[in-house]
Amino acid sequence: MKLKLNINNRYYNANIDADESLLDVLRHLGFKSVKKGCDTGTCGVCSVLIDGEPILSCQFLAARAEGHKITTVEGLGEKADEIIDVIINEGADQCGYCGPALVLTTYAMKQELKNPTVEKINHYLAGNLCRCSGYEGQLRGIKKYMGVE
């Protein structure tokens, strides 16, 4: 089936299978920042934003995404750099595989949480697994970005 997807404020035409995941379609279209990890809705590395909300693209139908605004980390531009910088400054970029999803989820968290705390940040990011298990460094950087002591 044919559909038109709004990705990072640009329209892309795609010819997809009815049951194809948004993850596979995004990667076919060249958005390689969207990683394929567990592919079963557990690890969070395939996270993208749909209308500003983080979702798992491995379990989101590409067909359902038509008519919505999809944002990958490429679409955040300088807003992504701000988050990447605080993580790098703590030496927490590590292998980088979980990075794009972590940046997107952190960006969504900043828009959503009015009074962030360490507990709320940990809860919000519980679905973003890091295979290097470097959570402490990431959290130090993200706390600074969120303005939490």
Add this chain to the structure above:
Amino acid sequence: MRFEKYIRPQNFEEALQILKSDQNSVILGGTTFLRLSDRKYSTGIDLSDLGLDFIKEVNDQIEIGAYTSLRKIETDPIINKNFGNLLPKSIENLIGIQFRNNATIGGAIFGRLGFTEIITALLVLDCELEFEENGKVDFNEFISNWNIKRDILKKIIIKKKQGKSSYKMMRNSSADFPILSVAVSNFDTIKIAVGTRPSIAKLSEKASQLINSDNNKINEAVNLITDEFKFGDDLRAGKEYRKNIAPILVKRALQEVLI
């Protein structure tokens, strides 16, 4: 899950007609099973355009559309000010925020999966389901009998009531599925539900009857729990372990609602 055709109907009549005429079609919820199941269907029916994503107060009840995400329920102010946060507590530890933004309450209920914590919580509320063809059905009846298989779940209707409630669970790690879940409410009467045993949640009869007859008989009521429910093994916990922790969680929940 696999399907050859994807259809997004524009009204309930069209959706029901497709569902009834093609026995191998399936209504798509949050599609969280997209890569967890290898079952093949002919047609996936997406109800996204039918306005089923809502939470609203209507007189003395709260209505939740079947396509409302678990995350929306977790954060909604109407839900949070009612039932002592029972519903948000039964959702907030499920995988991660991204997962809960995908998963819908309709999918969680219609799937009748054993690990679905929100079913445990809804059982202790005064709750009905509204279907397109079958109309209103008692929630407990649907969960116990699963007598409706080819219909469209439109909304969940919960009666607002004054009182206390408590949700307890145990899990191996914070974002995993639970190994046991317990919900207790004390509105008109005390209701106790035990879920993730690992089979689907169920209401207690004997323990509830005893505690309603005498609120001081917490220990006696708790002692009935292990005989009243069947517990089993899965990869997260063994039958004996579940059997041992169930009375403890029920006792803690009862103490909270009876203070």
